[in-house]
Amino acid sequence: MELPLIKIENFINLIDVILSKAFKVKIRLLAKLCGKIISFSPAIGNVTQIMTRCTFSVINLRQDWDQYVDLRQHSDSIQEIMFWKQNIHCLKPVPLLRNNSEFNVFTDASDIGAGGYLQGTDYIAHRQWSVTEATKSSTWREIKAIELTLDSFAKVLEHSSVTFFTDNQNAVSIIKKGSKLPHLQGLALSIFNTCVSCNISLYAQWIPREENEKADALSRIIDIDDWGISFEFFDFLNSIWGPFTVDRISQDNLEKNHRAILSYPDPVIGSNMGRYWNKDIPGISRDHPDHKFPSRKSCDNPVLRKLS
Incomplete structure (x- = not known):
């Protein structure tokens, strides 16, 4: 229609x-x-x-x-x-009868973190909550888990239809209709904007908790190597040995530099070095395949257990 x-x-x-x-x-x-x-x-x-x-x-x-x-x-x-x-001219018409999705994604959130995976593949997404995020409502965490997983898999899912399965009914409703609460509406808009920019038709569907055990397990992973330094201490190190141009870190929420390498594999690049981005320089892609960075100074965040 x-x-x-x-x-x-x-x-x-x-x-x-x-x-x-x-x-x-x-x-x-x-x-x-x-x-x-x-x-x-x-x-x-x-x-x-x-x-x-x-x-x-x-x-x-x-x-x-x-x-x-x-x-x-x-x-x-x-x-x-x-x-x-x-x-209004470019919004895609929705089918009267919904077709089967090309991809199925399962997500969950715990008090520890968010987890998700793309069914039928080895692609997973995981992030531990910050101290502030851990205090948010369960509905916020569930929707945030969907946002993070969608962002991680966006390049794989672009130009396709995908069903996101979650065991939180409020999350399903808010993704479909939005929310009168600004912090939840912001997440719904973020998900919507990603879908528009990547041409993704997203459907949210509720499933019982017992059918979402894998995503639940992913959300409860505790990464003991997930640590960082304060921005003040980074500035101190940068003044001595910098300027650093590459940040080899474990998660994007811990980055101290505009260019970063993540330890989780990127599903598009297939590289253990993860993703690379520059937020300020036009033309530099977030998923740029060149992760070697010749002639650049790297700020390394070593594995904690190897420091002893």
Whole structure:
């Protein structure tokens, strides 16, 4: 099912009217816009719910339908509206009958970390929680596990349909519809944006805990070699022996340099040296295959048990 061109044109015209007077928009007009978006659900799927959360939050602040709101004070809502203007033409129609997924991914989260694997392959994802992450809600950790696993396997899954299996029903609902809680909505948007950029059709499905034992075991792995130094101590070392240009570390959340090598194998490169990225230099890919870095200084994080 595709949206008729005339509907798209009328929809964009309504957006232009709203954005042209963003400083003074009638709540009734915002509600009309959201109503049109929700009516697109049979054609383009759950994106209509995820990408209207912030605008509905603005609408729900109303005292009456004819009052005005300054959208410049609600940047998240403006970003949603701009998303629809820029992407309504290219959003893929959803099939009336869902086809079988090309890939199945299982994820889980414990109080220790996140784990996931791609069924039928040797590809796994794992990360221990930081002190702050470990205090988050179980729903946040479950959705974060999906985000991390999707990010790890994105290059393998691009241009395909994939089902993510999780034993948390809240995670399934939030991935499909978004959340009114900003920290959970942020994760849902991150997952959605990865799917858009990699052309991935993602379906979230709940399974009983006893059917998710492998992912659960992965989430409980404790890596005794997962340690690091403070940024202050790194700066001290860098002032003596630096500047370092490569960071050989165990996890991406511990990196102290823009270029890093991860100890977990990258599913695309197939290299034990993991991934390489530079966040600031255009044209340097996160999954760049050249991990030898000739003529560069390396800051090594050695295996803890080998220091004794």
